[in-house]
Amino acid sequence: MGKIQYTLIKKEANTSARLGKIKTNYGEYDTPMFMPVGTQATVKTLSPEEVKEVNAGIILANTYHLWLRPGEDLIDHAGGLHKFMNWNGPILTDSGGFQVFSLANPKDITEEGVMFKNHLNGDKLFLTPEKSIAIQNKLDSDIAMSFDECPPASASHEYMKNSIERTIRWAARGKAVHNNPNQALFGIIQGGAYQDLREYSAIKTVELDFDGYSIGGVANDHESKEDMYKALDYSLPFVPENKTRYLMGVGEPIDIIEGVIRGIDIFDCVLPTRLARHGHAFTKHGKINLKNSQYKEDFTPVDNTCDCYACKHYSKAYIKHLITADETFGARLLSIHNIRFLIKLTEDIRAAIKENRILAFRDEFVRDYYEK
Numbered sequence: 001m002g003k004i005q006y007t008l009i010k011k012e013a014n015t016s017a018r019l020g021k022i023k024t025n026y027g028e029y030d031t032p033m034f035m036p037v038g039t040q041a042t043v044k045t046l047s048p049e050e051v052k053e054v055n056a057g058i059i060l061a062n063t064y065h066l067w068l069r070p071g072e073d074l075i076d077h078a079g080g081l082h083k084f085m086n087w088n089g090p091i092l093t094d095s096g097g098f099q100v101f102s103l104a105n106p107k108d109i110t111e112e113g114v115m116f117k118n119h120l121n122g123d124k125l126f127l128t129p130e131k132s133i134a135i136q137n138k139l140d141s142d143i144a145m146s147f148d149e150c151p152p153a154s155a156s157h158e159y160m161k162n163s164i165e166r167t168i169r170w171a172a173r174g175k176a177v178h179n180n181p182n183q184a185l186f187g188i189i190q191g192g193a194y195q196d197l198r199e200y201s202a203i204k205t206v207e208l209d210f211d212g213y214s215i216g217g218v219a220n221d222h223e224s225k226e227d228m229y230k231a232l233d234y235s236l237p238f239v240p241e242n243k244t245r246y247l248m249g250v251g252e253p254i255d256i257i258e259g260v261i262r263g264i265d266i267f268d269c270v271l272p273t274r275l276a277r278h279g280h281a282f283t284k285h286g287k288i289n290l291k292n293s294q295y296k297e298d299f300t301p302v303d304n305t306c307d308c309y310a311c312k313h314y315s316k317a318y319i320k321h322l323i324t325a326d327e328t329f330g331a332r333l334l335s336i337h338n339i340r341f342l343i344k345l346t347e348d349i350r351a352a353i354k355e356n357r358i359l360a361f362r363d364e365f366v367r368d369y370y371e372k
Contacts, residue, residue, distance in 0.1 A: 003184045003211055004090070004142055006031075006244040006265070013356035016236065016263035017349075022058070022244060024090040024142050025182060029057035031244070031265040032349055034256065034342040035092065036272070040065050041075075041085040043339070044273045045332040048087050054308060054340040055347070057089060058142070060268050063135055064096035064127075068120055072138040080140030092268070093141035095132045095174075095188075098220060098249075101150045109149060111166065129174040137180040144178065146171040148188040148216060153223040157194055164190045164201045171208055184211035186246060189235045192217060193227040198234035212244035215264070219249030228255065232262040239263075253282065253345055253369065257362045260349050267346075272338030277331045279323040282341040286369050290334070295320040308340035309333075 002025070009019040020031040036043045036051060039062040043051050051059065061081060066072065078084040081091055101109075104116035113128030129147040136144035148167040151160055171187050178185050187210035191197030205213065215235050218228040232247070239245055244266060247259045251269020259267060275281070279291045283303040288295075290302075301311035302319065310319070310333040322330025352361035 002182060004244070006212065006242065008241055010353065012353045012358050015261045015358055017260045017353050017358045018241075018263060018265065019350055019353050020244075020265055022090075022265075024058075026089045026142070029090070030350055032256075032260045032346050032353075033057050033266050034251070034339075034346050035060055035266055035268040036339050037062075037268055037270045038085070038087075038091075039270070040069075041081060043335070044277070045328060045335050046273075046339075048085065050309075050332075050336055051087075051339070052089070054336060055343050056339065058092050058266065059087065059089065060092050060094065061085075061139070061141065062096070062099070063093045063132060063139065063145075064099035066093075066139060067096065067135050068118060072135045076138040076140070082140070090142040091139075092143040093136045093139050093145065094248075095136070095145040095147040096127060097132070097145075097148050098150050100127050102220075111169075129170040130177045133174040133178050133185075137178065137183065140180065141183060143184045143186060143212065144180070145214065146174045146185065146187050146210070148190060150217060150220050151190065151192065152220065153192050153217065153227055155192060157197070160190075160192050160194060160197055164197055168201070168204045168208075171205060171210075175208060175210070186210050186212040186214050186244070188214050188216040188248070189239075190217045191231070191234070193223075193230045195230070195234045198231055199238060202235045202238035206238060206240065210243070212246060213239045214246035214248050216248050218247065219269070225255065225258075229258055229262065232259060232264065236263045251342060253342065254362075254366060256342065256345060257349065257358075257365060260346075260353075261358055261362065267342075269342075272342055273335045276334030276338050279320075279330070279334070281334050282338050284368050285371065290316060290320045290323050290330075292320075302334070302337050303341070306337060306341060306344065308337045310337040 005023040035058045037060045108115040132147035151163045187205040191201040246266045247264045251271035295316040298316040352358045
């Protein structure tokens with residue numbers, strides 16, 4: 001048993017895209033990869049067996065929500081998060097920062113930590129870098145995330161600079177108390193779309209020598225795609241090639257492809273299951289809404305190029321019926337499909353990198369996805 005290890009296998013000839021392997025306590029996994037989100041120790045509506053079946057590797061759980069309920073002590077008593085949720089694969093836990101900052105007022109962010117209200121009962125809570133790491137140590141995930149501030153993209157240069165300075169100090173404090181030898185700890189690079197701040201944040205975070213690095217602040221305030229890509233272009237040249245690179249909260253197919261082209265290894269997003277619960281599905285030819293009347297008598301699969309359980313066994317007409325009737329099975333089938341779609345996308349991306357044709361792959365994908 002030990003921390004995860006990243007190995008760079010190949011760099012694509014024409015871009016910064018890369019093939020890698022992440023070695024974990026639960027086997028080896030190829031990158032680039034998409035990680036399904038299991039916020040409350042479950043990927044919404046799906047069993048662990050169904051998540052395995054779509055070929056998922058690492059999955060996410062949410063430190064903030066699990067701290068509130070059932071509590072890190074109970075999960076520790078259960079033998080850790082893997083045993084508690086019956087997931088025989090690697091788990092990444094976020095720091096809780098994103099949720100905290102959506103609940104906190106700017107005046108409640110101090111050098112020590114963040115004061116905010118429990119969204120369940122209104123109680124006042126205080127989260128510090130040390131507390132976030134202590135919770136994650138007890139959850140016993142394979143990858144823990146540093147506690148960082150998530151400033152909106154609209155923040156001024158001055159605010160953003162002060163914020164990343166504090167985030168770097170918080171990262172050092174969290175690393176100092178991290179004491180789970182089987183758990184990797186990732187640092188988070190912030191800085192909005194400001195080139196000087198992204199570079200500064202990357203350099204200072206890398207100096208702290210984390211097990212991996214993530215690019216934050218690109219999916220928390222309706223940031224533009226242009227700003228997202230700038231954040232990657234500004235940050236990644238300063239991140240070591242022998243460490244995992246993680247783009248947080250990004251799950252739109254085109255953004256995954258563009259992220260890979262710039263050198264990202266792993267992605268996560270709640271999008272596939274959230275879309276599914278609203279009747280929406282990814283397809284090769286763009287997103288579709290199964291609530292639409294045009295699918296009432298459409299007895300073809302959601303996507304005839306997809307190999308998931310839903311596409312193998314059920315039609316758009318049947319899933320439309322389930323969604324219209326508010327039957328949970330409809331959301332389950334679309335969740336299986338949407339997660340598999342993004343994981344299959346990363347499998348296809350890996351094949352394109354092997355053949356040094358990621359740019360042609362992107363162009364073909366965009367043409368099919370956006371043609372109407």
